[in-house]
Amino acid sequence: xxxxxxxxxxxxxxxxxxxxxxxxxxxxxxxxxxxxxxxxxxxxxxxxxxxxxxxxxxxxxxxxxxxxxxxxxxxxxxxxxxxxxxxxxxxxxxxxxxxxxxxxxxxxxxxxxxxxxxxxxxxxxxxxxxxxxxxxxxxxxxxxxxxxxxxxxxxxxxxxxxxxxxxxxxxxxxxxxxxxxxxxxxxxxxxxxxxxxxxxxxxxxxxxxxxxxxxxxxxxxxxxxxxxxxxxxxxxxxxxxxxxxxxxxxxxxxxxx
Numbered sequence: 001x002x003x004x005x006x007x008x009x010x011x012x013x014x015x016x017x018x019x020x021x022x023x024x025x026x027x028x029x030x031x032x033x034x035x036x037x038x039x040x041x042x043x044x045x046x047x048x049x050x051x052x053x054x055x056x057x058x059x060x061x062x063x064x065x066x067x068x069x070x071x072x073x074x075x076x077x078x079x080x081x082x083x084x085x086x087x088x089x090x091x092x093x094x095x096x097x098x099x100x101x102x103x104x105x106x107x108x109x110x111x112x113x114x115x116x117x118x119x120x121x122x123x124x125x126x127x128x129x130x131x132x133x134x135x136x137x138x139x140x141x142x143x144x145x146x147x148x149x150x151x152x153x154x155x156x157x158x159x160x161x162x163x164x165x166x167x168x169x170x171x172x173x174x175x176x177x178x179x180x181x182x183x184x185x186x187x188x189x190x191x192x193x194x195x196x197x198x199x200x201x202x203x204x205x206x207x208x209x210x211x212x213x214x215x216x217x218x219x220x221x222x223x224x225x226x227x228x229x230x231x232x233x234x235x236x237x238x239x240x241x242x243x244x245x246x247x248x249x250x251x252x253x254x255x256x257x
Contacts, residue, residue, distance in 0.1 A: 011250040012040060015220035015237035016199060021133050021169040022224065023162060025197035027178040027190075032216040034203035035242050038138055038175055042067070044075045045134055048085065053132035054123035055081075056088045056116055060142035061075060061175075064089050073246045085126060088119040092146070120164055122157040133168070136159060139175040140193065151189045162196060178202070198224050206240075212220075214240045218250070 005009075016024070024041070027036030045053045059067070068078045081087035090112070116135060123133050138141070140154070147153055164170040176193065194200055202219040220237040242249045 011237070011239050012037070012218065012220070013044070015218075015222060015239075017222055017224065019167045019224075020171050023165060023196055024173045024199045025170065025193055026173070026201045026203070027194075028174045028175070028203040028206065029177065029179045032203050032205045032243075034175060035138070036248050037065070037201055037203065037218075038136060038173065039070055039074060040248060041134070041173055042078075042136065043071060043074045046076050046081055048055065051132050053117075053134065054086050054088070054126070056090070056119045056123070056133065058090045058092060058112070058116070058137045060092045060146070061138045063091060063093060075246075077138065084120070088123070090115055090119075092142075107255075109153055113157060113160050116161065117164070120168060120170060124168065133145040133170040134173060135164065135170055136173045137175065138244075139177065140158075140189070141177045144189070147233045154189060155192055158193065158196065189251070190241050198222070203241075213242060215242050216240070 026034045026037045027132050031224070041109070042055060042057070045055050057067070064078070071078045078087055078089075082089060110124075120133055122134075143154055158172075158174075161172055165172050174193065174197075176190065178190065200221045200223075202221075203216055204219065205216050207215060207217075217238065222237070224237050239250055239252050241251075
């Protein structure tokens with residue numbers, strides 16, 4: 001199997017486009033995880049080819065050791081980024097510890113937003129930071145569990161986070177699971193977050209079934225991709241992906257040889 005690295009490896013970056021102050025939603029399914037997109041964006045934030053940036057990572061899904069292990073395989077040392085104040089890691093798994101002092105759902109999210117806002121203020125004051133701050137949330141479905149399914153409180157929290165993208169130019173990246181919402185009421189959170197997003201990335205299984213060489217397909221809907229005349233241009237991209245030990249191959253259907 002061969003992938004044309006010169007033409008194919010940047011398909012996701014090309015579909016995403018550039019610029020800060022955006023909301024990116026990654027949607028996946030049980031049989032097709034989209035977590036590799038978060039790892040891709042995390043590594044890109046600390047790449048030497050990118051402007052100096054800061055990531056505020058809100059982890060509901062896995063502890064720091066998990067993300068650190070995967071990032072090392074991708075050639076990125078998150079421990080060094082933490083020590084250099086370029087990564088603020090908020091481990092939300094601690095919310096589930098016995099004796100956790102929580103009075104209600106609202107207090108949980110108020111406290112979380114306060115931590116995010118504080119990290120943003122610290123990041124904005126760093127001399128090397130050029131204003132590129134990304135808030136990553138992994139994942140929204142577990143946030144629902146911690147708030148006992150309080151959709152309104154979650155939406156209020158996300159709207160507050162959204163004010164940071166418009167007011168301070170931060171980007172907001174979120175992972176959510178599309179196939180856990182069974183009815184219209186359940187899908188209210190998903191539809192509202194999709195509306196809020198500037199870019200929606202869907203990780204789905206192949207329509208033709210499982211394949212050893214192709215793990216799934218990505219559909220990237222970039223609402224802010226415009227041409228010179230401000231008309232939408234190539235705003236939907238579709239391509240396949242294969243997750244490997246030390247990276248991900250992105251390629252168009254039929255381009256593997």
